[in-house]
Amino acid sequence: MKILSFDIEDWFHINFDKNFNIESKWDSFDSRLELNTKKILELLSEKGIKATFFCLGWVARKYPHIIREFQKAGHDIGSHSDVHNLVSLMTPEEFNLDLKKSLESIENVIGKKVKMFRAPAFSIGKENLWAFDILKENGIEIDASIFPANHDFGGFPEISFNNPFLLNYNGNKIKEFPVSTMNILTKRIVISGGGFFRFFPYGIIKGHLKRNSYSMTYFHPRDIDSMQPMLDGLSLIRRFKSYYGIKKALSKFKTMLNQFEFMSVSEADKIIDWKSKEIIELT
Numbered sequence: 626m627k628i629l630s631f632d633i634e635d636w637f638h639i640n641f642d643k644n645f646n647i648e649s650k651w652d653s654f655d656s657r658l659e660l661n662t663k664k665i666l667e668l669l670s671e672k673g674i675k676a677t678f679f680c681l682g683w684v685a686r687k688y689p690h691i692i693r694e695f696q697k698a699g700h701d702i703g704s705h706s707d708v709h710n711l712v713s714l715m716t717p718e719e720f721n722l723d724l725k726k727s728l729e730s731i732e733n734v735i736g737k738k739v740k741m742f743r744a745p746a747f748s749i750g751k752e753n754l755w756a757f758d759i760l761k762e763n764g765i766e767i768d769a770s771i772f773p774a775n776h777d778f779g780g781f782p783e784i785s786f787n788n789p790f791l792l793n794y795n796g797n798k799i800k801e802f803p804v805s806t807m808n809i810l811t812k813r814i815v816i817s818g819g820g821f822f823r824f825f826p827y828g829i830i831k832g833h834l835k836r837n838s839y840s841m842t843y844f845h846p847r848d849i850d851s852m853q854p855m856l857d858g859l860s861l862i863r864r865f866k867s868y869y870g871i872k873k874a875l876s877k878f879k880t881m882l883n884q885f886e887f888m889s890v891s892e893a894d895k896i897i898d899w900k901s902k903e904i905i906e907l908t
């Protein structure tokens with residue numbers, strides 16, 4: 626199963642400085658979200674693909690019609706936090722408030738409970754496993770925040786297999802759909818989304834999709850937008866990660882959709898025999 630998922634945020638949600646994430650500041654930028662999500666929805670409708678959209682609560686308040694379009698087309702809607710603050714920089718209390726605000730904003734638009742979550746920049750790791758308690762308390766049943774390799778803001782390099790699993794933390798079980806990884810030489814890396822998708826040649830990505838029975842992709846509307854402005858004040862490395870390969874990304878993305886069949890998380894959830902899945906205890 627190859628799962629197509631998107632993190633729904635704007636082109637400027639790439640600065641992870643806590644002081645940047647102030648909603649009033651964002652009003653000074655020209656949004657490209659409407660344009661890019663329209664492009665994505667058209668592509669998915671042409672191919673008859675259902676996908677999963679992890680949305681910011683901020684997007685639900687500011688552009689509720691975008692979320693309604695996802696819902697109208699039959700895609701899954703999950704939460705990607707409220708204002709894209711890293712979980713690794715929040716206290717449990719702050720994360721709880723942020724999550725509640727996000728869920729309430731999205732649920733107000735779609736009129737039903739949100740049960741899926743992905744952390745901004747995969748920012749859950751060993752240091753903040755408490756996040757899984759808070760997700761469960763807030764009715765999240767499916768999580769897609771696990772990055773099974775080293776990552777700037779979290780990551781689980783010790784989780785070495787490429788498959789959905791039942792995550793057990795403090796007796797709370799959550800269905801986990803980790804990002805898929807591949808081994809290059811001795812290193813385990815992620816290639817199926819964001820900057821990694823833009824960086825690696827399509828041949829490598831195609832090989833990975835062909836070889837593995839499970840692939841979890843993650844894209845952002847900005848990943849396929851070569852006309853987006855460049856955000857000021859980013860470090861060189863962040864600039865590289867956010868913009869490298871952007872010109873070719875849309876055609877690469879279209880080729881991928883032409884060559885492989887994708888589904889949403891809820892479609893995958895229905896066909897997985899969860900009783901046979903591995904339970905991973907996080908401590």
Ligand SMILES: [Zn+2]
Pocket residue numbers: 632634638705709744745746
């Ligand atoms: Zn994000």
